[in-house]
Amino acid sequence: MSDQNGQFVVSALKYRPQAFDEVVGQSAITNTLKNAIEQNHLAQALLFCGPRGVGKTTCARILAKMINRKDDSTDLDDQEDFAFNIFELDAASNNSVDDIRNLTDQIRIPPQVGDYKVYIIDEVHMLSQAAFNAFLKTLEEPPKHCIFILATTEKHKIIPTILSRCQIFDFKRITVSDVKGYLRKVAEDQGINASDDALHVIAQKADGAMRDALSIFDRVVSFSGKDLTLQAVTENLNVLDYEVFFKATDAIINNDIPSLLIAFDEVLDKGFDGQHYVRGLASHFRDLLICKSAETQTLLEAGDQTREKYLSQSKKTDQQLLLEGIELANTCDLKYKSSQNQRLLVELCLMQLASITFSGEKKNNGSQIIPARIVRQSISNEAQDISSIKKTVVAADLKIEAQPPTDLSKNEPAFQPNQIILNTVQRRPSGLSIKSIEKKKAHDLKRIEVISFETENLPTEPFTEVDLCKYWDQYRLKLEDDGKHNLASIMGIDRPKLHGETIRLNFPNTTNKKELYREQGAILKFLHQSLQNYNIEIDVEVNEESVKTFVYTDAEKFEKLKNKNPALEKLKQTFQLDI
Numbered sequence: 001m002s003d004q005n006g007q008f009v010v011s012a013l014k015y016r017p018q019a020f021d022e023v024v025g026q027s028a029i030t031n032t033l034k035n036a037i038e039q040n041h042l043a044q045a046l047l048f049c050g051p052r053g054v055g056k057t058t059c060a061r062i063l064a065k066m067i068n069r070k071d072d073s074t075d076l077d078d079q080e081d082f083a084f085n086i087f088e089l090d091a092a093s094n095n096s097v098d099d100i101r102n103l104t105d106q107i108r109i110p111p112q113v114g115d116y117k118v119y120i121i122d123e124v125h126m127l128s129q130a131a132f133n134a135f136l137k138t139l140e141e142p143p144k145h146c147i148f149i150l151a152t153t154e155k156h157k158i159i160p161t162i163l164s165r166c167q168i169f170d171f172k173r174i175t176v177s178d179v180k181g182y183l184r185k186v187a188e189d190q191g192i193n194a195s196d197d198a199l200h201v202i203a204q205k206a207d208g209a210m211r212d213a214l215s216i217f218d219r220v221v222s223f224s225g226k227d228l229t230l231q232a233v234t235e236n237l238n239v240l241d242y243e244v245f246f247k248a249t250d251a252i253i254n255n256d257i258p259s260l261l262i263a264f265d266e267v268l269d270k271g272f273d274g275q276h277y278v279r280g281l282a283s284h285f286r287d288l289l290i291c292k293s294a295e296t297q298t299l300l301e302a303g304d305q306t307r308e309k310y311l312s313q314s315k316k317t318d319q320q321l322l323l324e325g326i327e328l329a330n331t332c333d334l335k336y337k338s339s340q341n342q343r344l345l346v347e348l349c350l351m352q353l354a355s356i357t358f359s360g361e362k363k364n365n366g367s368q369i370i371p372a373r374i375v376r377q378s379i380s381n382e383a384q385d386i387s388s389i390k391k392t393v394v395a396a397d398l399k400i401e402a403q404p405p406t407d408l409s410k411n412e413p414a415f416q417p418n419q420i421i422l423n424t425v426q427r428r429p430s431g432l433s434i435k436s437i438e439k440k441k442a443h444d445l446k447r448i449e450v451i452s453f454e455t456e457n458l459p460t461e462p463f464t465e466v467d468l469c470k471y472w473d474q475y476r477l478k479l480e481d482d483g484k485h486n487l488a489s490i491m492g493i494d495r496p497k498l499h500g501e502t503i504r505l506n507f508p509n510t511t512n513k514k515e516l517y518r519e520q521g522a523i524l525k526f527l528h529q530s531l532q533n534y535n536i537e538i539d540v541e542v543n544e545e546s547v548k549t550f551v552y553t554d555a556e557k558f559e560k561l562k563n564k565n566p567a568l569e570k571l572k573q574t575f576q577l578d579i
Contacts (some may be wrong), residue, residue, distance in 0.1 A: 008135025010253050010402030011214040015186055019062035020062055024182050024210055025174035030059065032169070042168035045148045047124075049155040049172025053209030059171075060120045060149040061086070067147060068114035085111045087119045092126040100127070100134045100574050107138065109147045117146050124150040125157035132159050146516050176301050182210065183217055187228065192221060196230035197242075201233045204301065214506045230303075240272060241304050245284035248350075249313060252325070257354045261347055274346040275336040278441065288314045289322045321356050328352055457532040465498040471530040472496050475523060479528055490515055501535045503527075506543050513540045 020030035036042040046063075048056040064086045089103065099452045103119065104536040111117045127135070139148060139162065150166060152158060180203040182197075187194040202220065206213035216237065224232035244267060251260040290296040291314035307309045314553050332349035339345040474492070475562060490512050497504045507513050516523075520538055528534045558579050561569045571577070 003432070011186055011218050012211045015214065017055070017058055017062065020059070023059060023062070025178040026055050026059065026171055029169050029171060033059070033063055034066075041148070042067070044142050044146065045166045046150065047155075047158075047163065047166035047168045048149065048151045048171060049168065050153070051173055051208060052153055053206075053211030053213075054171045054174055055157075055210065056151040056153075057120070057122055060151055063149065064118035064120060064147075067116050067118060068111075085117050087117065087123045089119065090123060091121050092123045095127045097128070097130045097134050099492045100131045103135075104138045107143055109145075110145045115145065118149060119146065120149045120151065121154070122151045122520050125152045125154045129159075132162055136161055136165070137186075140164065174210050175208070176203045179203035179208075179210060182212060186214070186217065190221075192226050192228055195230055195231040195303070195305075197306050198228045198233045200301070200303040200306070201237065201239065205237055205239065215291055224391040235274075240267065240277065240280050242302070242309070244277075245281055246309060248311060249279060249284060249288070249317065252322075252350075252353045252356070253316060255354050260350050260354050264346065264350060268343070274342055275333060278329050278332050278336065278346055278349065282326050282333065285322045285325045285329065288317055289319065289326070292319060300416075324356055325353050338431075345445055399488050407555065459532045459537050460501075463531045463533055465496075466533060468496055468498055468527070471527055474530075475526050487515060487519055497540075501533065501537065503536065503538045505538065505540045507540055508543065510542050513542055515538060537578055 020034055023030050033042075048060060050056055068085055078342060080119055087106070089099075107117065107119070142148060148166075154328075155163075155168075155170075180199045181198045183202060184194065187199070198220075202213055202216050205216055219564070220228060220233050220236050223236045230241070233239075244263070248260060248263055251257075251263065264274075264277065270276065287300055287302070287310055291310045292298045297311070303312060328349055332345060335345060373424075476488050476491045477487075479491070490507075493512060494506045505516070507516070516538075518541070524536060524538065527536050558568070
């Protein structure tokens with residue numbers, strides 16, 4: 001904006017507040033300072049600390065003017081010559097001991113006009129250690145006519161002895177809404193038609209600093225003229241438009257990997273970094289997630305038009321999809337710097353995102369085809385206890401979901417007769433015993449979804465226990481040849497006994513029982529085909545008393561032999577033998 005002489009004046013100077021009421025976003029501090037002046041409770045050393053561009057120096061100058069005008073009936077615009085009572089020192093360029101000594105020499109002289117001399121020391125953290133030490137005594141006991149206002153962006157660099165002598169005021173970052181509201185006033189004053197989304201992007205880019213926001217505003221106005229649009233702002237500030245992430249999310253929802261990769265390539269062609277794109281996508285997912293609840297919608301920082309788009313797209317996205325999307329994008333962000341092929345890393349992340357279904361699970365759910373005889377008896381009666389299929393299904397090492405059979409007329413004949421397809425997920429290793437699994441069968445056997453099932457009878461040829469033992473031993477020898485010696489030895493613990501069509505086994509512990517059940521599906525498949533009987537089942541009982549006693553030490557061996565031949569004890573005593 002130009003002044004009366006036609007010379008351009010940046011908005012940060014033109015619209016610099018001249019009174020506490022004009023300061024944006026620091027009402028707590030400005031009210032405290034006004035009350036301190038009115039009640040004459042103002043400290044002689046004040047420290048203003050906080051981020052850049054939030055009003056520290058501005059408040060210091062306003063305070064310096066108001067201190068000498070507190071008893072004057074005129075307002076701040078009157079041309080009283082109080083400027084001679086205000087001294088500004090830039091500690092960045094005057095940070096030596098000599099500079100501080102010159103300052104202490106000046107403070108001894110009382111003001112010619114007004115009651116106070118005010119010393120504003122900006123960037124006070126830049127003072128050297130020696131300069132801080134030279135300033136301590138003066139700061140602790142200044143003359144009654146002197147007030148020091150120190151300003152810094154790095155409070156942690158100031159020595160504790162200085163901090164203890166000051167009344168500290170912490171300036172906060174100005175919120176996006178406050179910055180946007182002030183920019184709207186500036187735009188109206190300059191006759192500029194600015195959209196709400198455009199001002200919102202400028203406010204976000206400023207990162208809580210009003211001075212930065214006004215500087216960005218001037219730059220964008222020089223680019224776009226009197227019409228300030230979102231497109232002009234994003235092009236000038238080199239930031240990704242919201243629309244980029246809306247389109248990317250639509251492609252992810254539709255599992256459209258080609259469109260997603262092409263859109264990412266267009267982003268790279270514009271000169272943006274892949275990591276910047278991934279971070280923006282994660283933030284977009286976060287904004288969609290908070291839009292799904294009315295209570296958290298206030299956390300969304302966006303313009304009016306963009307807010308409506310967020311609310312609309314959040315209704316089309318599943319919460320689990322957003323959560324997993326944030327996790328994938330964040331993982332990609334963490335690996336980006338160390339990756340040797342950064343573009344491939346981002347593209348892989350995008351392909352993973354586009355492979356998520358609405359339920360948050362991968363497309364391939366690992367469906368498996370299992371012979372119908374496994375569940376034939378259980379689903380014939382809907383009221384039958386689901387535990388009856390546990391013994392025949394647990395060997396497949398699956399968690400099964402059970403539900404009533406579906407309407408077969410709606411399914412295509414993609415599978416062979418007498419087969420069903422079960423929705424399965426891989427069982428994770430567990431330390432639970434078989435008994436505990438049986439007590440929690442609702443967790444192990446949940447729902448069986450029958451896709452195709454026919455009640456055609458399977459072979460049930462009669463067989464003898466001799467035939468059973470023959471094929472049992474054949475399978476055990478096959479395990480030996482395959483290198484599964486542990487399982488083969490478990491099958492040899494007890495000879496199978498036939499009770500009707502059920503194979504009864506007696507094992508000494510539950511571990512052996514569990515290991516056999518893991519192989520049960522393969523064993524039954526072999527026996528069914530060999531004996532031509534698909535009603536065969538395996539029932540294992542645990543009898544810990546049947547554990548065989550093994551002999552290890554010499555004394556144990558002698559006791560074992562003595563039980564068989566008592567004469568050995570007499571021989572030992574006669575010849576005084578020792579073991």
